[in-house]
Amino acid sequence: MPLISIRNITKKYHTFASDWDRFVEAITNGRIRRRHEHWILKGVSLEAEPGESIGIIGYNGAGKSTLLKIVLGVSTPDSGTVAIDGRVAGLLELGVGFHPEFTGRENATISCQLLGLDPAEIPPLVEEIKRFSELEDYFDEPMRTYSTGMQMRLAFSASTAVRPEILVVDEALAVGDAYFQHKSMARIRRFREAGTTLFLVSHDPTAIKNLCDRALILEEGVVIRDGRPDEVLDYYQAMVNRRKKDEEIRQFSNDGVVVTRSGDARMEISAIQILDMDGKPGRVFKTGETARIRQTITCNDPGVRPNVGIMIRDRLGNHIYGTNTHLKKVAIDDRFEVGTRFHVDFDVELRLGAGSYNVSVAVVDDALHSSHLDWIDQAVVFQVMPDGVPDYAGLTPLPARLSYGRGPGIETGTEPVAAGEQLGADRVEAGD
Missing domain, CATH: 2.70.50.60 (abc- transporter (atp binding component) like domain)
Known part of the structure; x- marks a missing residue:
């Protein structure tokens, strides 16, 4: 049974050329319409099985973020149906739902409370959020003092503190340093292995190829391609x-x-x-x-x-x-x-x-x-x-030299060799 079933959903937004147009429509109770309708999604349908990972790509304004907001339940479609069976966690715009005057600890606590957790479960979970985010002393500072990368660390750590059935990520992992991006990707992979369904919007093709079983292209609110990530x-x-x-x-x-x-x-x-x-x-x-x-x-x-x-x-x-x-x-x-x-x-x-x-x-x-x-x-x-029996593991046989030496302290292991210190006179070398 699909974990997510989306059937023919549409979504439109209204804009006005001026405040006067908005006022005219308001005082006439809509009898005089001055609004312009912009269709963001036009008959989108898709299903996701438990453990399936779907990458969503497309130009800016194609409707990707709107689709994810509907999956998260923070927006509703104008028509069509959405059926979701499981807890959904999302990482959309950084800092959404966090108060800038609250500390990281306070925001993490509120995030856990919104998950409906038992009060006794929250303190250890907050400590886990602190550990994973590696914010150290900043964890107890107001969020207004955080850099964008620090906000992303806290947002991702709090959103994924408990493994959800469905995880929605909208390009947020592009922010921050490479180390934390790798750390976040590793957590997402573990969630996938445990059965979490992933929706990922990213302009990074490597992330979609490595994390997703399937990809789709949205163009002007319509799914124009749905298939294997490499083909899409x-x-x-x-x-x-x-x-x-x-x-x-x-x-x-x-x-x-x-x-x-x-x-x-x-x-x-x-x-x-x-x-x-x-x-x-x-x-x-x-x-x-x-x-x-x-x-x-x-x-x-x-x-x-x-x-x-x-x-x-x-x-x-x-x-x-x-x-x-x-x-x-x-x-x-x-x-x-x-x-x-x-x-x-x-x-x-x-x-x-x-x-x-x-x-x-x-x-x-x-x-x-x-x-x-x-x-x-x-x-x-x-x-x-391979040319014979390979003497390496990995993608490419990089030229490498290997050294082995004996000297004072090496045999007993009681005197560690300092960085840059020679190993001793007896030495065997091998390599390319």
Whole structure:
């Protein structure tokens, strides 16, 4: 049974051009209408199962925050139904519900009381909020003295002090230092593993790929894409890149991988190949081998100066390596005739761990970097195999040296070596 069931909800807001228009409508009891209606959500439907994690993306004003407020119950739809089975916790606008003159401790206590907890449960929970937020002495200072990052620490710590059935987060984790962001993400992952349903609005594609099972795009209050995070994010990236009305976004399947293509086709990628250094096609490489990624491009507009690039991602969609002819200072400034074909090779040493990787390719106008000519996400997939028995763990075999030494105090362990002190004369080294 779905934990959340949203059926065909709509939401609109009213604005007035002036206070006089508002006054006229008020004194005529609405008989003379001067308001302007702005539809924020238009027939949105979705369901979420227990433990499911959903990422919501879209342009500013698309209706993302309004949808989350309806899930939280702080706003109601104009039509449609919302059924929620479970306790909901939310982190929307920072500091909402907190009093600036109250201390962090007092605000945390009020937050726990609003959860309906037994009074005996609250003091230890407040101490846990203090510990997790790491506000130290500031925990007993008024919130008006807090920085934005400190407010986020307190808000997140208080909102997640008790694991909810449903957790709603609206971009708030983008505030604050990287350390606390990682700490917050770790708590969200633990909640997910325990069965919490997550709604996450974020412009960080890595967060959505790592935390969400599913993603959807809201555009002008309508869900236009709903599916796997990598496919939806590729489509959204194409939307962001689109600048001209005649650019088209297309998605199709290639060897079981959903490929997203966009651009105005003034330069068109007509072929993509992965070759070994002997020029033979290959899809499987050993760690450390060099792969040649070749793009063959057809000119449809002689006035364009192309900038050609690649991006390698892992199976989770994380960016591993990307570059282009502009960054490499390789100018392609020949004036091509219509129909001319040329190719660009990227020779990449694959210092990668074993796994599956994909390559996205693109050609843009070097004079107008925002103008995408042809962009293909997940254009080709290749595999990396270990060369022998790997002596490392992780994503990439970084060059590393290992040292082992014996000296005074090392054998007994009674005299720790100070930082920067040499280990002794007897030393064995190994590494790359």
